[in-house]
Amino acid sequence: MKSVKTLTVTLASVFLLLLGTGIQTASAQGASFESDTGWNFSATGALPVFMVFSNHEDFSADGDDQFATRVMSGFNPGNITFNIAAPSQNGISVSAHFQINHHLHGPSVQNAGLFEGRVADIAISGDFGTFNVGKGFGIYNSIAIGDAGSGMGVGRFAGPDAANATLGRIGSGYTYANFNPRVTYTTPDLGGFTFKAGLINPEKPDGASSGVETSFARLEAQADYLATFEGGSAQLWLGGMYQNVNVVADDFDYDINGWDTGLKFVFGGFGLTGAFSQTTGVGADGLIGLNLIGSGLAQAEVEATQWYAEGTYDFGRFLLGASYGEGSQDAAQTVLGSSPDITNELLMVFFRLGVTEQLTLMGEFQTFASDAQADYIAGILGMQFNF
Secondary structure, three states: OHHHHHHHHHHHHHHHHHHHOOOEEOOOOOEEEEOOOOOEEEEEEEEEEEEEEEEEOOOOOOOOOEEEEEEEOOOOOEEEEEEEEOOOEOOEEEEEEEEEEEOOOOOOOOOOOOEEEEEEEEEEEEOOEEEEEEEEEOOOOOOOOOOHHHHOOOEEOOOOOOOOOOOEOEOOOEOOOOEEEEEEEEOOOEOOEEEEEEEEOOOOOOOOOOOEEOOOOEEEEEEEEEEEEOOEEEEEEEEEEEEEEEEHHHOEEEEEEEEEEEEEEEEOOEEEEEEEEEEEOOOOOOOOOOOOOOOHHHHOOOEEEEEEEEEEEEOOOEEEEEEEEEEEEOOEEEOOEEEOOEEEEEEEEEEEEEOOOOEEEEEEEEEEEEOOOOOEEEEEEEEEEEO
């Protein structure tokens, strides 16, 4: 909490400094202030809130179903991002980006872990492309995560008392890119083609430990091609990742690796998205180095796939869509433990209604089935304020 307070005070000081040097205001979304000397300060963000009605099979202690009505965060928690850009010099632009996030908690939790910082990033850009240094979103599977359904909604969630941000399609369509310290490079747009690669802080399964060694950063990369034509566009991507894990105590090492591909097609109001990925060392839960149902080390050498397909139609202010996806893993056993066969399935029907440029109403109906979590059905209504 002290670090959040310090950051807030620092940003406020910059804001006041800009005010004192004669700022001009230009605001389409968020607030932007520019000084006479060319410095720019801006703040943008979003606050999503959802009412979730859900029924979870055999969840209660007596074996009955459990019904719940909860006010929750969505896949994205409430967030505000501060951007500070210096004047360009010698063809180089440098900016800093800080994001603070707020989660709506489950029952019986009031003030624990209210804030987190997902982004603390320096961006250095020019004709050569862009370097990002600091903490920010990963690369692997990152385009697949931008689906229309769960990307701005709720998607999969843990149970009737779910707290914090939900899972979207993590484990039922894609592996989570997560927010980690990293150094990345992105090429400039080369006729619709871009390439991104980076070194990401490695995940240590089971957390910080002298018994597990991760000597090198995880390598992630992604090639992306976007073609535009009259009335629409087509985007195709291919990505991959690699990381080594050495379990010192058991004299055992294994690799976390994967590849993914996908296509987004838009024509008129129609939108179609399909994504597929395959991983080793990442289970059906779609979390690199972690495991929702047990030891992360038990996922060593487990093989898994994630995929989803989504269709939408945009009427203008109203968008209607449906998607279906799965995350699955094959049973595996090593000296570190065993992982069972697991399949997660999520079907979603959703809508988005733009009331104003800043306020969007959202709705979802979903059914979820899993070998590792109680099956449920849910109806969801919510809204998001963008600024």
